Amino acid sequence: MLDACLREGIWLPHACTHGTCGTCKAIVLEGDVDHGDASPYALLDSERQEGCALICVARPRSNLVIEGEIDAEEGVAVHPVxxxxxxxxxxxxxxxxxxxxxxxxxxxxxxxxxxxxxxxxxxxxxxxxxxxxxxxxxxxxxxxxxxxxxxxxxxxxxxxxxxxxxxxxxxxxxGRFSFRPLRSEPVLLLGSGTGLAPLKSMVQHIAETGGEHSVILYHGVATRTDLYDHELFEAWDAENDWFSYRPALSRDEWNSRTGRVPALLAEDYPRASGHTAYVCGSPAMVNDTLRVLMKARLFPRDIFREDFFDSRDRASGAHIVRSPLIRR
Ligand SMILES: Cc1cc2nc3c(=O)[nH]c(=O)nc-3n(C[C@H](O)[C@H](O)[C@H](O)COP(=O)(O)OP(=O)(O)OC[C@H]3O[C@@H](n4cnc5c(N)ncnc54)[C@H](O)[C@@H]3O)c2cc1C
Ligand code: FES
Missing domain, CATH: 2.40.30.10 (Translation factors)
Known part of the structure; x- marks a missing residue:
């Protein structure tokens, strides 16, 4: 059901896509559904009887009419899947x-x-x-x-x-983890490992569209040899006043500093209010970074996250441990 909505360009809220978090609950007004793998904790028996379904795992058994809250945000285009x-x-x-x-x-x-x-x-x-x-x-x-x-x-x-x-x-x-062009605040891009990927897209997009944002990119890896695209980012940093590139090496040095993204961020930003932050990488890195941002007085509405959950996280249930306050 969720896939059908996304393919029509109708964005209904969802997160885990595995029937365990309950974010995608909608009311089935007409028609029959097969509830699939809906967890009894995410969809209570009483809710099922009242006609609710978790649309990420439910399959239609007939034509359906459903009621859900469409998630729309000014400046964020919805592209059909x-x-x-x-x-x-x-x-x-x-x-x-x-x-x-x-x-x-x-x-x-x-x-x-x-x-x-x-x-x-x-x-x-x-x-x-x-x-x-x-x-x-x-x-x-x-x-x-x-x-x-x-x-x-x-x-x-x-x-x-x-x-x-x-x-x-x-x-x-x-996904809802995407650059918000209507926000004019300075942008903190905080990624570890291949969590760099969506952040690279954002920086390059800002450069291509002549955005007025100032951007600070932290890329966390273990050693210098784990860095990639750093020549490109160093060149952009040298050429543009609006862009700053800060590798965070946990087992090596960069500009005489050693440390993971959350540690260097805490050093650089005891106060981060007035920024918009995009955080991406392993769930552990994302959670640690969020803690630093919240301590630095950044509000949940100013923080966007993408956790690179894998099968291990899904098997352990780690993917449903998340702050309800921080948007994905
Ligand atoms: C929104 C999103 C975006 C992502 N973007 C990227 C990206 O840009 N780049 C990137 O590199 N990754 C990204 N990921 C992660 C990526 O999707 C994969 O999870 C990752 O590449 C591993 O896939 P795999 O099939 O190789 O491993 P899997 O087969 O899924 O296994 C992952 C690990 O879990 C272990 N494992 C498998 N099953 C179990 C089990 N039942 N119990 C315990 N352990 C188990 C495996 O041995 C392995 O170590 C993203 C994830 C999400 C959710
Ligand atoms: S998105 Fe459907 S239960 Fe989590």
Whole structure:
């Protein structure tokens, strides 16, 4: 049901997409649904009897009329989800265990900087990856993919078998983690590892559209060799007054400093009010960074997050532990 809505460009609130968080609850006014894997904690028996459904896991058994709250925000375009095919144009190791995948699409993809796509694997299952390129190049997308030891998509396919010239399928765009162009405050972009991908799209988009924002980008990795695209960001930093690039190395030095993103951020911003922050990376990094931002007096309405949850997080339920205050 959720997929059908997104494909019509109707944005209903959702988060886990696995029937466990309850964010996507809607009322079925007419018709029959199969409730699928709805968790009894997210959809109580009494709610089920009253006609509610979790639309991320429910399937229609007939034509339906549903009532839900459409999530609309001024300045944020809603692009209907579509299926795409494409060809691998390049696949390069840009840092240890990180590959940059460029896909030439057969038709243009409309998306907001920061959104993600679902990359379909040979077995038909799919994994989400954030788009690192910008809407200005809609028929050629860039993804940054980190190897997950034992991971089906990465260890089992992208790092072993996928090759230049291969055909791929994907769908998108998905997600509410996207640049808010109507906010004029200085922007803090805070990413770890391949969490850089959607942030790179945002910086480049601001540069391409001549935005008036001042932007500070923190990229957290372990050592200098784990940094990628740093020559590009260093060049942008040197050429533009509005952009500042700050690598955060947890086991190495950059500008005589060592530390993860939350630690360096706390040093630099004892007060962060008056900024808009976009945080992306592992769930642990995102949570630690949010704590620093809140301590620095940034309000939840000024913080946007994207957690790179994986199968391990989903199996452990870690993906449903989240602050209801911070938007995704
Ligand atoms: C919105 C979003 C955007 C994302 N964007 C990016 C991106 O731009 N770049 C990026 O690199 N990643 C991104 N991710 C993460 C990505 O989607 C994948 O989760 C990641 O690449 C791992 O996929 P995989 O199939 O290789 O691993 P999986 O097979 O999913 O396994 C991941 C890990 O969990 C372990 N595991 C699997 N099943 C279980 C289980 N039942 N119990 C315990 N452990 C288990 C595996 O051994 C492995 O170590 C994003 C995630 C989300 C939610
Ligand atoms: S999005 Fe449907 S239950 Fe979480």
């Amino acid at each position: 579509r299926d795409y095919t494409g060809t691998v144009e390049s696949l390069d190791e840009v840092a240890p265990n990180v590959r940059r995948l460029l896909i030439a699409l057969d038709r243009p993809l409309s998306f907001n900087p920061g959104q993600y796509i679902q990359l379909v694997m040979p077995d038909g299952d799919s994994r989400p990856y954030s788009v690192a390129s910008t809407p200005a190049a809609p028929d050629r997308i860039e993804l940054h993919i980190k190897r997950s030891p034992g991971g089906v998509c990465t260890d089992g396919w992208v790092f072993k078998h996928l090759a230049v010239g291969d055909g791929v399928s994907l769908s998108g765009p998905y």
